[in-house]
Amino acid sequence: MTDAATAALRRPALGLSVEGLAPRDELLLKSLVRLLDHRTQHQWSFHAERCDLLIAGEGLSRLAAVSGGAAGDGPPPTVLRAARAGSGAHELSLPLNPEVLEQALNRAGAAIVEARQRAEARAAVPILDDEQAFQLTRWPPSELLRGPGRLALATLLVSRPCTVTQLHLRGCAERSVCLAFLHELQRAELLRSDAPRAAAASSAPAPVPALPGLFARIRRRLGLRPGLAS
Amino acid sequence: MIEHKILFSGTMGAGKTTAIAAVSEIGPLSTDVRNTDASVAKATTTVGLDYGELTLDNGERLRLYGTPGQSRFAFMWDILARGALGLVILIDNSRPDPLADLDVYLDGFADLIGRSACVVGIGRTETHASPDIDAHGRHMAARGVVCPVLPVDVRERAQVLQLLDLLLLQLESRSLSDLRA
Numbered sequence: 001m002t003d004a005a006t007a008a009l010r011r012p013a014l015g016l017s018v019e020g021l022a023p024r025d026e027l028l029l030k031s032l033v034r035l036l037d038h039r040t041q042h043q044w045s046f047h048a049e050r051c052d053l054l055i056a057g058e059g060l061s062r063l064a065a066v067s068g069g070a071a072g073d074g075p076p077p078t079v080l081r082a083a084r085a086g087s088g089a090h091e092l093s094l095p096l097n098p099e100v101l102e103q104a105l106n107r108a109g110a111a112i113v114e115a116r117q118r119a120e121a122r123a124a125v126p127i128l129d130d131e132q133a134f135q136l137t138r139w140p141p142s143e144l145l146r147g148p149g150r151l152a153l154a155t156l157l158v159s160r161p162c163t164v165t166q167l168h169l170r171g172c173a174e175r176s177v178c179l180a181f182l183h184e185l186q187r188a189e190l191l192r193s194d195a196p197r198a199a200a201a202s203s204a205p206a207p208v209p210a211l212p213g214l215f216a217r218i219r220r221r222l223g224l225r226p227g228l229a230s
Numbered sequence: 231m232i233e234h235k236i237l238f239s240g241t242m243g244a245g246k247t248t249a250i251a252a253v254s255e256i257g258p259l260s261t262d263v264r265n266t267d268a269s270v271a272k273a274t275t276t277v278g279l280d281y282g283e284l285t286l287d288n289g290e291r292l293r294l295y296g297t298p299g300q301s302r303f304a305f306m307w308d309i310l311a312r313g314a315l316g317l318v319i320l321i322d323n324s325r326p327d328p329l330a331d332l333d334v335y336l337d338g339f340a341d342l343i344g345r346s347a348c349v350v351g352i353g354r355t356e357t358h359a360s361p362d363i364d365a366h367g368r369h370m371a372a373r374g375v376v377c378p379v380l381p382v383d384v385r386e387r388a389q390v391l392q393l394l395d396l397l398l399l400q401l402e403s404r405s406l407s408d409l410r411a
Contacts, residue, residue: 012374041333041373110372117371138371139379141364151392152399155378159347159400170403214234215402217286222253224395227402 011040012113015047020057021082028096029055029082036102042109051077052112053105055092058083078108118189132193133161134182140190144181149173153181161194235293236397237310238280239339240320241331244353245384246296247280249320252387253394254282254294279310307338316347316397320384321366324358329369336373343375347400349393351382 016033018026033044044053054077082092092104117137136157145151153171156162162170167178185191219227238246251258259281280296295310297303311317319335321328332350336343352366361369366379378396382389 110369113372113374114368136376138376139367141367142362151378151380151396155396155399156403158376158378159404162403170406214286214290215398215405217288217290218234218284218292219395219398221284221286221292222391222394224391224398227398 011043012109013043013045014053014109014112015051015077016044016053016055017046017048017051017077018055018057021055022057025057025082025094025096029101032096032098032101033105036098036105040102040109041106042113044105044109053078053080053108055080055082057081078112080104080108117192133163133166134185134191134193135161136185137190137192140185140188144184144188144190147181149177150181153178154185157185157191232290233293234290235295235310235314236316236318236394237295237297237314237339237342238318238320239297239307239335240299240318240351241322241325241328241334242299243325244299244320244322246299246320249318249351249384249390249393250280250282250294250296252384252390253284255284256282258282258294258296260296279306301334301338304338308341311339311342314342314346316349316401317342318393318397319348319350320382321350321352322354323352323361324354328352329361329366332366332369333373336370336375343377347397347404348375348377349397349400350377350379351384351389351393352379353382353384355381356383 018029021029030046033040033046037044056079058081078090080090080092082094082096084094093100134157136154139158140154145154149171153167153173156167156170164175164178164182167173167182168175171178173181182191215227219225238249240246247258247260260279279298280294282294282296284292284294286292295314297307297310317339319332319339321332321335325331339348342348350366350370352363355363363379363381370376370379377400380392380396382393384390
């Protein structure tokens with residue numbers, strides 16, 4: 001795995017834009033974002049056009065269009081308004097404070113990533129047959145994991161996309177049970193779908209090479225039930 | 231002799247030593263010293279690492295390493311992570327900011343999590359319910375990490391085994407998918 005790939009896994013990349021700030025504040029903001037880059041939970045880069053987060057100063061002309069969601073091909077950016085007395089969830093107080101800015105970026109980034117994942121899940125196709133493979137966008141809430149075998153089924157959907165048949169065979173669960181579980185996950189907007197070929201040739205990084213039968217030997221030694229490779 | 235390793239990491243007092251002791255075939259070797267951190271109610275803490283092991287039926291050895299919990303020892307994490315099969319993160323939910331604690335280990339082991347498998351066990355949820363398991367899951371997803379997260383009492387061997395079961399399941403699933411790719 002390359003360093004860049006590791007960084008991307010660690011921190012989702014997001015676009016940031018600034019408008020309507022005084023030149024001094026804008027310069028300071030950009031410097032702080034660069035300085036905070038090793039600390040923020042997301043990798044922020046400045047994109048004037050394709051931004052996920054717009055930090056807006058007072059008197060921003062574009063704000064009305066942004067708020068109305070009228071402009072651009074993608075979803076409208078989240079707006080963080082910078083103001084002298086700003087203290088709300090969608091406000092950034094001036095003068096800029098590095099800690100406050102870091103917290104605001106982390107908050108906004110988490111909300112943007114969650115919204116992206118919801119949108120991906122909404123775009124998922126219905127589960128009809130083995131034409132599609134599915135993968136979790138996040139670990140499911142506890143109520144969806146109640147029921148025999150569901151913890152294992154969810155775990156199988158973590159590392160690689162799985163079709164219904166793969167889930168049925170690997171999870172040692174009835175096909176109908178797997179299908180019902182996938183439907184519940186999809187209703188909760190926790191699945192994204194991939195074509196079967198994509199499932200096999202996933203872009204996820206290769207695992208640590210293991211010797212044949214190693215996991216089965218570990219399972220036997222720990223007294224665990226046989227796993228997939230046995 | 232071929233050797234493999236699984237790492238246990240997490241906050242000070244989360245139970246890494248106890249978890250390793252629950253499954254190791256030898257008494258865990260620990261480099262504990264008297265705890266001087268008044269915020270954590272334990273007499274000793276691990277400043278080096280914990281070590282346990284299991285001998286597999288073909289003579290291979292599975293080493294279980296507990297990393298020092300304090301982030302000032304993060305330089306050791308990279309060294310321990312090299313060649314590890316997977317990672318068990320243990321979080322103590324009774325600490326002031328468990329989600330921030332989780333971030334420390336997601337960051338510190340990002341490379342290992344990306345190339346292998348990870349499972350997160352949240353301790354002391356029976357006395358400290360917040361943040362709940364779902365909040366931990368959402369928090370990880372916001373960081374681009376999807377892996378099993380479940381409550382755990384590491385004093386119960388069965389619960390430690392469940393963490394390892396889910397870790398192995400991820401590794402097996404990846405291995406099968408990659409073989410067929």
